[in-house]
Amino acid sequence: KAGVTQTPRYLIKTRGQQVTLSCSPISGHRSVSWYQQTPGQGLQFLFEYFSETQRNKGNFPGRFSGRQFSNSRSEMNVSTLELGDSALYLCASSLAILAGGSTDTQYFGPGTRLTVL
Amino acid sequence: AQTVTQSQPEMSVQEAETVTLSCTYDTSESDYYLFWYKQPPSRQMILVIRQEAYKQQNATENRFSVNFQKAAKSFSLKISDSQLGDAAMYFCAYRSPINTGTASKLTFGTGTRLQVTL
Numbered sequence: 001k002a003g004v005t006q007t008p009r010y011l012i013k014t015r016g017q018q019v020t021l022s023c024s025p026i027s028g029h030r031s032v033s034w035y036q037q038t039p040g041q042g043l044q045f046l047f048e049y050f051s052e053t054q055r056n057k058g059n060f061p062g063r064f065s066g067r068q069f070s071n072s073r074s075e076m077n078v079s080t081l082e083l084g085d086s087a088l089y090l091c092a093s094s095l096a097i098l099a100g101g102s103t104d105t106q107y108f109g110p111g112t113r114l115t116v117l
Numbered sequence: 118a119q120t121v122t123q124s125q126p127e128m129s130v131q132e133a134e135t136v137t138l139s140c141t142y143d144t145s146e147s148d149y150y151l152f153w154y155k156q157p158p159s160r161q162m163i164l165v166i167r168q169e170a171y172k173q174q175n176a177t178e179n180r181f182s183v184n185f186q187k188a189a190k191s192f193s194l195k196i197s198d199s200q201l202g203d204a205a206m207y208f209c210a211y212r213s214p215i216n217t218g219t220a221s222k223l224t225f226g227t228g229t230r231l232q233v234t235l
Contacts, residue, residue, distance in 0.1 A: 042228070043223075105167055108162035108163075110160065
């Protein structure tokens with residue numbers, strides 16, 4: 001089975017621009033979560049999508065948004081980029097089994113490295 | 118809110134030796150899941166091992182095993198017969214039970230960088 005894929009792998013943008021990152025989950029996985037990784041703040045949860053609905057959200061400003069399509073692919077958008085948005089953005093997918101008994105493990109993609117100049 | 122603490126920023130181990138990485142967490146929940154992820158220089162986050170809090174038996178995956186002490190809220194990772202390919206950043210992570218409002222969120226520790234020497 002193919003793993004989680006993220007595109008693009010690298011991005012360079014300037015302050016004030018906006019950016020869209022894409023994530024394709026493992027086939028059959030219905031939940032997609034996004035994380036931001038920086039040297040200063042570590043790994044922080046951005047949001048999670050399930051069945052095209054945002055189910056959970058971390059503590060990030062409204063400039064960070066996302067969506068999920070009917071095929072479970074997800075996109076993340078950051079508007080009005082700031083220098084502090086430079087980070088590795090990781091996407092993770094899981095089966096999202098809601099019945100009891102599953103650990104619902106998250107499997108990660110290779111990440112998108114965003115540099116804001 | 119749950120917190121995860123990894124107090125060892127860096128560890129070093131000789132090839133073929135055993136090393137233990139520490140992780141403690143704080144939670145008021147009685148049921149939860151714990152994970153160790155490995156992040157090599159490629160930055161791909163790879164699942165190493167997982168533990169369900171309701172299981173008393175410690176999880177093992179080949180050379181990797183955990184020491185889960187629920188009362189002490191401790192979740193250490195033991196790597197036996199260390200190999201050069203084990204060199205990476207290791208993250209401990211906590212997840213609430215499914216069907217709770219925060220179920221989908223992983224809370225990570227700050228990581229331990231493991232060096233493997235010849």
